Amino acid sequence: MKKRIVILSAFATPLRSGAEACSEEVPSVLKDRFDFVLITARMSRNLPRRGALESGIPVLRLGCGCKFDKWLFPFLASIAAARQHPHIIHAVLESYAGLALVLRVLTCQSTNTQLLVQMMHCSADAVTAISSALVERAKRFGRGDIALIPNGLKLQDIPRAAKVPGRVLFVGRQEKMKGIDTLLCAFAQVRHPGAHLHLVGSGSQKKSYEK
Structure with missing residues (x-):
């Protein structure tokens, strides 16, 4: 049984x-x-x-x-x-x-x-x-x-995509505990030509981060 x-x-x-x-x-x-x-x-x-x-x-x-x-x-x-x-x-x-x-x-x-x-x-x-x-x-x-035990994912469910030079991607809920404010401060110091940051996800802090 x-x-x-x-x-x-x-x-x-x-x-x-x-x-x-x-x-x-x-x-x-x-x-x-x-x-x-x-x-x-x-x-x-x-x-x-x-x-x-x-x-x-x-x-x-x-x-x-x-x-x-x-x-x-x-x-x-x-x-x-x-x-x-x-x-x-x-x-x-x-x-x-x-x-x-x-x-x-x-x-x-x-x-x-x-x-x-x-x-x-x-x-x-x-x-x-x-x-x-x-x-x-x-x-x-x-x-x-x-x-x-970190969250797992099925790699076969994620289609392969060409890497975009200079792109930094964050995916997750836009909340304080995620440390996005630290990411934004750090990225502001980046001087690499063509570098760009994408934040993907919703959350209570999204509008404040967009400013």
């Missing part, structure tokens, strides 16, 4: 961003080895309470179908996860749900969350992080056993 793994992700298709991609893509790849269930917030009455990903992974959507569901999710998710009798609970993007006597894995991907973050780190049985900055934050919370 395959071991059951419950994935907790506050957002899932069609509402997820790139940060939550692993909550759907990893189970789709490993479904032959493990029995996965994805638990997420409903967020819209147009979405069914029960469904499935294109890969066939079952999806449970919690809440009444409004934006408030994301605030209820940490509490509802623990109850829903317990009913699945999982061997492992994997919380993605600092989504916290406590459940005794079950191995809990927390994957850290963001510095946006502040509420109860230290408790999330301390209560998890295992913690992974996608960057060295998040590893250092976890260490400040007393976790010295962090596994650094």
Whole structure:
């Protein structure tokens, strides 16, 4: 019998961003080895309470179908996860749900969350992080056993393109924690003829960077 793994992700298709991609893509790849269930917030009455990903992974959507569901999710998710009798609970993007006597894995991907973050780190049985900055934050919370696992990508999905001499490219959310202000200051010192910088992505700081 395959071991059951419950994935907790506050957002899932069609509402997820790139940060939550692993909550759907990893189970789709490993479904032959493990029995996965994805638990997420409903967020819209147009979405069914029960469904499935294109890969066939079952999806449970919690809440009444409004934006408030994301605030209820940490509490509802623990109850829903317990009913699945999982061997492992994997919380993605600092989504916290406590459940005794079950191995809990927390994957850290963001510095946006502040509420109860230290408790999330301390209560998890295992913690992974996608960057060295998040590893250092976890260490400040007393976790010295962090596994650094950067986000992966499928190179075959990225078409080859000719390199443009002098072009510097940034792709990502335009937020303060990305250090784009440092990039702009550094690029202002570049005197190489033909050098040009492209920022690709949206975010709360986009308009200020465009100035």
